[in-house]
Amino acid sequence: MTIGPDVLGRLFDAHAAALVLYARQWRDAAEAEDLVQDAFVALARQGRLPDEPAVWLHRVVRNAAVSAHRGDRRRRAREGLVSRSEADAWFASVDDRLDARDASSLLAELDAESREAVTARIWGGLTFDQIAVLQGCSTAAAHRRYKSGLARLQERLERPCPSTTTESTT
Incomplete structure (x- = not known):
């Protein structure tokens, strides 16, 4: 039929x-x-x-x-392996004291546009003109998103770490 x-x-x-x-x-x-x-x-x-x-x-x-x-x-397993190994390699060369997983976590906290601009520029090697085309915005906006993302990352990285030790009162 x-x-x-x-x-x-x-x-x-x-x-x-x-x-x-x-x-x-x-x-x-x-x-x-x-x-x-x-x-x-x-x-x-x-x-x-x-x-x-x-x-x-x-x-x-x-x-x-x-x-x-x-x-x-x-796909998730591959992405996890790649992101950990790339992040470990990248951040190990920048600052051995910086934990790659923490840095990746901080990057994930950025808004989508800033995160995309930062990763495209740093890991993708794209120019601001290329990022602007990718994001459908002006070159100036791509640059602002990148700078803003870096500033927020730096701000978060420089905040004091919570103390894990407590002082005993005797």
Whole structure:
């Protein structure tokens, strides 16, 4: 049986909600809906209707959801390794007393525009003109964001550390 729009519509009406719920085991609601839509697009591209369309759709959704979930885990692991090793190498050469994880944490506290400007300039080696194009702003604004981000980092790095020792009163 060929897959016409009417058959596809009936299958969508009959199975889409259940497939979204099924995909939510691995993905959030928006991603689950995207996976279901992709599965129906894949079904529409089939030459003919599978013998068990509901089973076929569930399998396609499951495979895509599990694959995306595994990809996210691998990406996070890679990013964690790279960010730690790059941060360790970068900050070790700047100041051995500075903990790379603390510095990365401080960088994450900056607003998105400043953080992007600082990382693009320092680690990416981009010029302020290139950062301006990247951020869709003027060169002056890119420079201000960079300077502001550096100033906030310096301010946070220079604040006194909380005392971990307590004086005993005798």
